[in-house]
Amino acid sequence: xxxxxxxxxxxxxxxxxxxxxxxxxxxxxxxxxxxxxxxxxxxxxxxxxxxxxxxxxxxxxxxxxxxxxxxxxxxxxxxxxxxxxxxxxxxxxxxxxxxxxxxxxxxxxxxxxxxxxxxxxxxxxxxxxxxxxxxxxxxxxxxxxxxxxxxxxxxxxxxxxxxxxxxxxxxxxxxxxxxxxxxxxxxxxxxxxxxxxxxxxxxxxxxxxxxxxxxxxxxxxxxxxxxxxxxxxxxxxxxxxxxxxxxxxxxxxxxxxxxxxxxxxxxxxxxxxxxxxxxxxxxxxxxxxxxxxxxxxxxxxxxxxxxxxxxxxxxxxxxxxxxxxxxxxxxxxxxxxxxxxxxxxxxxxxxxxxxxxxxxxxxxxxxxxxxxxxxxxxxxxxxxxxxxxxxxxxxxxxxxxxxxxxxxxxxxxxxxxxxxxxxxxxxxxxxxxxxxxxxxxxxxxx
Amino acid sequence: xxxxxxxxxxxxxxxxxxxxxxxxxxxxxxxxxxxxxxxxxxxxxxxxxxxxxxxxxxxxxxxxxxxxxxxxxxxxxxxxxxxxxxxxxxxxxxxxxxxxxxxxxxxxxxxxxxxxxxxxxxxxxxxxxxxxxxxxxxxxxxxxxxxxxxxxxxxxxxxxxxxxxxxxxxxxxxxxxxxxxxxxxxxxxxxxxxxxxxxxxxxxxxxxxxxxxxxxxxxxxxxxxxxxxxxxxxxxxxxxxxxxxxxxxxxxxxxxxxxxxxxxxxxxxxxxxxxxxxxxxxxxxxxxxxxxxxxxxxxxxxxxxxxxxxxxxxxxxxxxxxxxxxxxxxxxxxxxxxxxxxxxxxxxxxxxxxxxxxxxxxxxxxxxxxxxxxxxxxxxxxxxxxxxxxxxxxxxxxxxxxxxxxxxxxxxxxxxxxxxxxxxxxxxxxxxxxxxxxxxxxxxxxxxxxxxxxxxxxxxxxxx
Numbered sequence: 001x002x003x004x005x006x007x008x009x010x011x012x013x014x015x016x017x018x019x020x021x022x023x024x025x026x027x028x029x030x031x032x033x034x035x036x037x038x039x040x041x042x043x044x045x046x047x048x049x050x051x052x053x054x055x056x057x058x059x060x061x062x063x064x065x066x067x068x069x070x071x072x073x074x075x076x077x078x079x080x081x082x083x084x085x086x087x088x089x090x091x092x093x094x095x096x097x098x099x100x101x102x103x104x105x106x107x108x109x110x111x112x113x114x115x116x117x118x119x120x121x122x123x124x125x126x127x128x129x130x131x132x133x134x135x136x137x138x139x140x141x142x143x144x145x146x147x148x149x150x151x152x153x154x155x156x157x158x159x160x161x162x163x164x165x166x167x168x169x170x171x172x173x174x175x176x177x178x179x180x181x182x183x184x185x186x187x188x189x190x191x192x193x194x195x196x197x198x199x200x201x202x203x204x205x206x207x208x209x210x211x212x213x214x215x216x217x218x219x220x221x222x223x224x225x226x227x228x229x230x231x232x233x234x235x236x237x238x239x240x241x242x243x244x245x246x247x248x249x250x251x252x253x254x255x256x257x258x259x260x261x262x263x264x265x266x267x268x269x270x271x272x273x274x275x276x277x278x279x280x281x282x283x284x285x286x287x288x289x290x291x292x293x294x295x296x297x298x299x300x301x302x303x304x305x306x307x308x309x310x311x312x313x314x315x316x317x318x319x320x321x322x323x324x325x326x327x328x329x330x331x332x333x334x335x336x337x338x339x340x341x342x343x344x345x346x347x348x349x350x351x352x353x354x355x356x357x358x359x360x361x362x363x364x365x366x367x368x369x370x371x372x373x374x375x376x377x378x379x380x381x382x383x384x385x386x387x388x389x390x391x392x393x394x395x396x397x398x399x400x401x402x403x404x405x406x407x408x409x410x411x412x413x414x415x416x417x418x419x420x421x422x423x424x425x426x427x428x429x430x431x432x433x434x435x436x437x438x439x440x441x442x443x444x445x446x
Numbered sequence: 447x448x449x450x451x452x453x454x455x456x457x458x459x460x461x462x463x464x465x466x467x468x469x470x471x472x473x474x475x476x477x478x479x480x481x482x483x484x485x486x487x488x489x490x491x492x493x494x495x496x497x498x499x500x501x502x503x504x505x506x507x508x509x510x511x512x513x514x515x516x517x518x519x520x521x522x523x524x525x526x527x528x529x530x531x532x533x534x535x536x537x538x539x540x541x542x543x544x545x546x547x548x549x550x551x552x553x554x555x556x557x558x559x560x561x562x563x564x565x566x567x568x569x570x571x572x573x574x575x576x577x578x579x580x581x582x583x584x585x586x587x588x589x590x591x592x593x594x595x596x597x598x599x600x601x602x603x604x605x606x607x608x609x610x611x612x613x614x615x616x617x618x619x620x621x622x623x624x625x626x627x628x629x630x631x632x633x634x635x636x637x638x639x640x641x642x643x644x645x646x647x648x649x650x651x652x653x654x655x656x657x658x659x660x661x662x663x664x665x666x667x668x669x670x671x672x673x674x675x676x677x678x679x680x681x682x683x684x685x686x687x688x689x690x691x692x693x694x695x696x697x698x699x700x701x702x703x704x705x706x707x708x709x710x711x712x713x714x715x716x717x718x719x720x721x722x723x724x725x726x727x728x729x730x731x732x733x734x735x736x737x738x739x740x741x742x743x744x745x746x747x748x749x750x751x752x753x754x755x756x757x758x759x760x761x762x763x764x765x766x767x768x769x770x771x772x773x774x775x776x777x778x779x780x781x782x783x784x785x786x787x788x789x790x791x792x793x794x795x796x797x798x799x800x801x802x803x804x805x806x807x808x809x810x811x812x813x814x815x816x817x818x819x820x821x822x823x824x825x826x827x828x829x830x831x832x833x834x835x836x837x838x839x840x841x842x843x844x845x846x847x848x849x850x851x852x853x854x855x856x857x858x859x860x861x862x863x864x865x866x867x868x869x870x871x872x873x874x875x876x877x878x879x880x881x882x883x884x885x886x887x888x889x890x891x892x893x894x895x896x897x898x899x900x901x902x903x904x905x906x907x908x909x910x
Binding site for chain 2: 094098100118149150156264312364372383384
């Protein structure tokens with residue numbers, strides 16, 4: 001009975017009768033304006049709770065670094081909390097929290113994002129705090145040294161607790177030999193220990209000009225009020241010449257690249273495979289995302305079924321593809337069983353990829369991912385913080401915030417042929433880097 | 447990433463004022479229905495997005511494991527292994543086709559089985575979800591695979607001290623009370639669990655009188671109630687037997703457990719002691735006080751260990767209240783050769799609170815912080831369904847939310863100091879250090895009696 005119902009639902013969905021349901025927010029609700037200094041704002045009123053947020057997306061990440069200053073974007077993210085002209089060391093956090101707000105920040109390969117959450121009555125204080133550090137950051141040498149140790153600890157704890165972090169660093173290093181996606185966002189240990197005061201000062205001048213930022217605000221506020229505060233506090237900050245574009249293009253990869261990481265204490269091997277794929281704005285992104293999901297996300301995915309459930313070669317597998325300004329990697333990560341052969345696991349992965357490139361997906365698989373993407377879209381718009389982060393991300397990576405509301409349609413337009421084509425075009429041997437982590441490297445046991 | 451981690455009054459530029467006003471946050475209205483079979487149903491309507499979150503909580507937590515540590519967790523995950531009409535794979539296909547997510551969570555007091563789905567898919571998925579809850583078949587082959595997979599994940603988890611430190615800490619703190627049992631089990635206990643154990647556990651503890659189904663999101667309440675009634679009101683059964691546990695017995699004096707992970711470059715640290723039960727009426731005020739030392743970026747611990755000393759990326763403190771009692775602890779990590787500098791500084795910073803160094807301005811700042819960031823905790827439909835589930839299990843009501851701001855704002859310095867004396871443990875501490883035991887074991891003796899284990903050892907039944 002239940003299965004019958006399942007088939008009926010499937011048919012209805014395939015016929016397109018399951019319509020896109022209404023949601024409280026749509027594209028027209030988002031209002032944008034740009035200050036005279038080039039700082040761009042997107043604002044969404046949402047009065048569901050008496051709170052609001054300010055997300056500042058700075059267009060600087062590890063792709064703007066070079067050997068010697070790797071990790072500086074992330075370090076700079078930390079330094080932005082360590083004192084400015086009016087609000088000295090510790091005052092940013094003390095003032096924000098004392099006014100009922102909280103904050104955090106994250107750095108990626110492409111962006112540095114500062115997130116402020118606050119009761120809406122504290123909005124003006126938030127503008128004042130942000131303006132102070134954007135205009136007059138004080139890079140205090142004593143704070144630099146203390147923060148250097150903090151970042152070293154951050155790096156160390158990540159490597160201590162995650163095989164995935166260890167492997168990702170190595171895989172990126174081999175997959176990219178020219179482009180700055182080659183190093184991890186957190187940077188090399190020796191660079192963390194050695195960057196200089198002038199490196200930080202130069203970084204601030206180059207990347208923290210208001211015309212290099214997008215500010216997204218969502219919550220219990222109104223657009224006119226935000227505009228007035230933005231003009232009062234941010235407009236006086238001078239814009240500057242846009243930073244030099246990243247011109248390095250990773251040369252074509254002409255054969256498989258492999259690496260091994262020895263970790264004597266590991267209980268079971270792990271594998272990370274990275275396939276070169278285009279930048280997020282490329283038209284193949286949606287098809288690649290569907291492909292990765294069908295292959296390796298969820299218990300009903302092809303690789304999970306074979307590797308974890310049926311052949312019990314692995315304990316977990318997942319796919320991810322970071323949003324990127326430049327061509328990056330399509331990752332598959334596998335945690336192997338203690339007694340499994342990683343060669344055998346790889347073989348299964350390549351067989352399944354080939355099955356898609358030759359035989360495509362089933363209609364049901366394609367529809368499954370489209371359904372999932374539609375519901376994930378709702379999930380990404382459930383809270384004011386989800387909304388701010390999602391709006392900013394789409395605006396910067398997908399060609400404008402309006403594309404966010406076309407997410408279901410964009411996935412919906414992907415055909416079976418598209419998925420088969422991208423599987424053949426991108427997920428091929430010559431295009432991959434394979435990293436294996438294990439207790440002993442093959443050939444070393446003798 | 448900054449991570450969590452801070453309040454110091456003397457630097458405040460302007461005096462802080464208390465926030466309160468007409469926009470006081472309250473829990474959205476909800477409905478409670480007790481069905482004829484004793485099962486409790488909570489419904490809370492919210493239509494921000496066309497999604498629904500359903501959380502089923504069952505008084506079938508790891509405290510019920512007896513000697514089969516891990517059995518409650520496995521039974522909960524075993525619900526997805528199949529029903530009379532559907533195999534494991536058919537269930538996975540069905541839910542994933544609709545973009546729905548099933549998640550599970552086990553605590554010492556409760557098992558929680560949650561479903562996030564699109565509103566339009568209720569008819570397709572709700573009957574199957576309830577069937578999984580009520581009539582799981584625990585088929586032998588798939589259930590045996592689940593148990594084996596669980597063992598492999600346990601084995602892998604010991605590679606990450608952050609993932610396992612709580613297990614050592616609770617065992618050391620709660621001794622032979624069930625709250626000291628490892629909720630996910632150990633390699634040796636899970637090895638002995640058979641599919642039939644899951645079926646028996648389910649039959650004994652998954653009884654309607656022990657269950658609440660909490661639903662938040664975009665739905666028609668009348669229709670949904672009627673649907674649920676028609677699907678499960680005929681499910682009857684006796685209440686579960688009472689929880690069988692030794693009383694909570696905290697050890698005398700400070701004890702240190704050093705867990706050796708020879709390859710470590712850092713020491714993972716937890717320091718704590720006796721806390722209190724969730725029903726404690728002082729919980730809200732205690733969270734405010736705790737935030738002074740261990741929540742946010744201006745907490746005393748964050749300022750001392752991270753900002754001033756650069757010893758760690760993260761440090762925090764928290765209370766963890768459960769049904770019968772609870773714990774308080776500070777967690778952090780630091781490079782191996784800084785271990786004692788970090789522990790000493792954490793203790794000295796904690797002592798500042800105990801020695802009466804909290805002042806009016808710091809307390810006011812903490813109060814503003816707690817009130818200001820409270821509403822976002824209840825925005826997501828899953829936050830709401832989980833909160834309703836916790837209300838059922840721990841027997842409290844919406845006044846926790848609706849009086850939160852008044853309670854926070856009513857806390858004054860004299861009262862805070864009384865609460866500090868009463869609730870924050872100091873004499874009898876439990877300290878767990880995971881790292882290079884050969885380097886840190888000797889020095890650890892300065893805090894109290896030292897015990898040593900290898901990270902690959904089985905967790906002992908008691909650490910005496």
